[in-house]
Amino acid sequence: MYEYFNGFVIREGNEGIPVDDVEALFEDAGWVRNTPLWQKEKFTLIFKNSSWAFTVWDQNKVIGMVRVISDQVMVANILDLVVLSEYQGKGLGTKLVELCxxxxxxxxxFAHTSSNNFDFYRKCGFDVKDLSQNGTCVYYGYKQARIDGHRK
Structure with a gap:
């Protein structure tokens, strides 16, 4: 699946994602630094072991991503939602959560994250259960199921 959004391409899938681009996203977010060559494979394996993944592309460069671990029936966890700093504020993160x-x-x-992301997840329809420095943001699908008439 490809989707165009605000001049960028969003691609669903967990193959063909350049390792160097993923590492650059993680470095920009402050999650990794100076990854040893023998560990770079992890930037490919994280996608292969995910249930779903979306990447945002500006031409041939990955500028954002999110991946999901799920039983694909009842529950899912958002992992590694990240957009390069220079591209933030364009609605890309919100769109990635929406697609998830x-x-x-x-x-x-569920999205386990730090408190500086709580407002973002609230904007995406998640509840924040833990107001300490780190916590879990939760989106309850049963609420949407009631709205859609599938649940009492």
Whole structure:
């Protein structure tokens, strides 16, 4: 699946994602630094072991990504949602979360994150259960199922 959004291409899938681009996203976010050559394979394996993944492309460069671990029936966890600093504020992160939730709209979604991301997840429809420095943001699909008339 390809989708155009605000001049960028969003691609669903977990193959063909350049390792160097993923490492650059992680470095920009402050999650890794000076990855040893023998560990670079992890930037490919994380996608192969994910249930779903979306990447955002500006021409031939990955500028954002999210991956999901899920049973694909009832529950899903958002992992590694990241957009390069220079591209933030363009709605890309929100769009990635929206695409994730569309995969399992009546399921329960979790995103374990730091408190500086709580407002972002609230904007995406998640509840924040833990107001300490780190916590889990939760999107309850049963609420949407009620709205859609699939649940009492």
């Amino acid at each position: 939730v569309q995969k399992l709209p009546h399921g329960d979604w």
